[in-house]
Amino acid sequence: MDKIIYIADDDDNIRNLLKSFLEREGYIIYGFPTGDDLLKRFITNPCDLIILDVMMPGRDGFFILTEIRKISNVPIIMLTARDSDADYIEGLNLGSDDYFTKPFSPIKLVTKVKSIFARLEASHSISVDASDSELVFADIKINRKTKSATLKGSELSLTPNEYTLLTYLMINSDRAVPRVELLDKIWGYETEIETRVADDTVKRLRKKISDSDARISTVWGYGFRLTDKSEQDSDEGGE
Amino acid sequence: MDKIIYIADDDDNIRNLLKSFLEREGYIIYGFPTGDDLLKRFITNPCDLIILDVMMPGRDGFFILTEIRKISNVPIIMLTARDSDADYIEGLNLGSDDYFTKPFSPIKLVTKVKSIFARLEASHSISVDASDSELVFADIKINRKTKSATLKGSELSLTPNEYTLLTYLMINSDRAVPRVELLDKIWGYETEIETRVADDTVKRLRKKISDSDARISTVWGYGFRLTDKSEQDSDEGGE
DNA sequence: TTTATTTTCCTCAATATTTCACCAAATGGA
DNA sequence: TCCATTTGGTGAAATATTGAGGAAAATAAA
Numbered sequence: 001m002d003k004i005i006y007i008a009d010d011d012d013n014i015r016n017l018l019k020s021f022l023e024r025e026g027y028i029i030y031g032f033p034t035g036d037d038l039l040k041r042f043i044t045n046p047c048d049l050i051i052l053d054v055m056m057p058g059r060d061g062f063f064i065l066t067e068i069r070k071i072s073n074v075p076i077i078m079l080t081a082r083d084s085d086a087d088y089i090e091g092l093n094l095g096s097d098d099y100f101t102k103p104f105s106p107i108k109l110v111t112k113v114k115s116i117f118a119r120l121e122a123s124h125s126i127s128v129d130a131s132d133s134e135l136v137f138a139d140i141k142i143n144r145k146t147k148s149a150t151l152k153g154s155e156l157s158l159t160p161n162e163y164t165l166l167t168y169l170m171i172n173s174d175r176a177v178p179r180v181e182l183l184d185k186i187w188g189y190e191t192e193i194e195t196r197v198a199d200d201t202v203k204r205l206r207k208k209i210s211d212s213d214a215r216i217s218t219v220w221g222y223g224f225r226l227t228d229k230s231e232q233d234s235d236e237g238g239e
Numbered sequence: 240m241d242k243i244i245y246i247a248d249d250d251d252n253i254r255n256l257l258k259s260f261l262e263r264e265g266y267i268i269y270g271f272p273t274g275d276d277l278l279k280r281f282i283t284n285p286c287d288l289i290i291l292d293v294m295m296p297g298r299d300g301f302f303i304l305t306e307i308r309k310i311s312n313v314p315i316i317m318l319t320a321r322d323s324d325a326d327y328i329e330g331l332n333l334g335s336d337d338y339f340t341k342p343f344s345p346i347k348l349v350t351k352v353k354s355i356f357a358r359l360e361a362s363h364s365i366s367v368d369a370s371d372s373e374l375v376f377a378d379i380k381i382n383r384k385t386k387s388a389t390l391k392g393s394e395l396s397l398t399p400n401e402y403t404l405l406t407y408l409m410i411n412s413d414r415a416v417p418r419v420e421l422l423d424k425i426w427g428y429e430t431e432i433e434t435r436v437a438d439d440t441v442k443r444l445r446k447k448i449s450d451s452d453a454r455i456s457t458v459w460g461y462g463f464r465l466t467d468k469s470e471q472d473s474d475e476g477g478e
Numbered sequence: 479t480t481t482a483t484t485t486t487c488c489t490c491a492a493t494a495t496t497t498c499a500c501c502a503a504a505t506g507g508a
Numbered sequence: 509t510c511c512a513t514t515t516g517g518t519g520a521a522a523t524a525t526t527g528a529g530g531a532a533a534a535t536a537a538a
Binding site for chain 3: 162200220
């Protein structure tokens, strides 16, 4: 019911325009001036649909689209000022659900949004957002709606950075995450900056989840990876 | 059912023409000679639809349109003597729902008005009174029809802002609500403004519901969330 | 108008969080 | 083995966020 939609567009007018039209339909809208802002927020607070402008300061809509597609299959609608087939194809290939060329009719976009949700409902995929809102790894659970994390059922009190970092590691628990990627996604450092903030946060996080079966293991010279103690016994308690 | 429509146009003939056509459809019509008059009235007495002439003495229709859009999503139809694409685009971008160029057919305008209302009805939008008129969380009840709140059965006397804030938190009791969302939805601040009015209202509200099982807990660096003292151990939201 | 109520602003204090500096320990390569 | 580099630990400094009290401003009521 309360579908949440994120919009990234550097043009305030467009953002507010879409916002007012979509809010009138009962959706909850958040606007972001850049795709990076949206992406960062999406990691900790997934939404039900995304509207992305292609031309934006910072990294463009196609880049953000691919980044989001790595971690979610949330419906994405692209907006562009240009009207070339190449763009259209690229957007669709990268995984966008639809494509609007500016200037566009807000009414039509609203209609599209509604039809996307209707399609999802129809395919009775048991509430798309529900599956996204809870993350589980070993004995750790994260409820992204309430922004809370629990370890063996009891509340883990995490700070904002710790929460975001753990969330990101859990989304990507199938791979090792490079340190620069964490600095990019969580701290927004796009260039290589000499900083150990990520290590600091990992350090504190490790302390807080020390009772867990999950651990944040170091990938030397690269980054970190979530691992599960109980699945490690191949070379420990083997005998 | 009795939809109220405001019309701003400096031309008496147009106003009366539209008035008679729309009244014949059962709508209640108020005419204003300038957009400023309409805006002033709208602030205290919102209506269900607005028809705005672009060319008017005082501030023009586009200006009034943006002003209204800051505070409301009410459908707006623009009228203009000019017939340029630029106008059309600007009107749509600023958030008008449709656009008529003088001279226009009153019949078509009536049709448009009806279709706008039909669309709103169809989208079963979460109009304030639509779904649940009564909200309950722990020992707090809110009756949205009478705009009253009770705690363990006895009347809670809330000020307008407190009432709105509590209502919003109760509607969204399944999730943490960011501060910016409150500022947007309740105070209408679209951009990020350095203000602590939300905290102030939360402060006063907390004092008033201090005897309740419900509490407004802060989500550090993010916002607030309604929680229930009596079920602190496991708080898995349904969705 | 005056008065009462409500809202916002302001400042300070109390916390919570993040970052940094320094050094010890661990790692991988020659 | 040594050496350069990376990582982890401790603790303290620098930042940020929130809460409380009360004053000022705005709003509504009388």
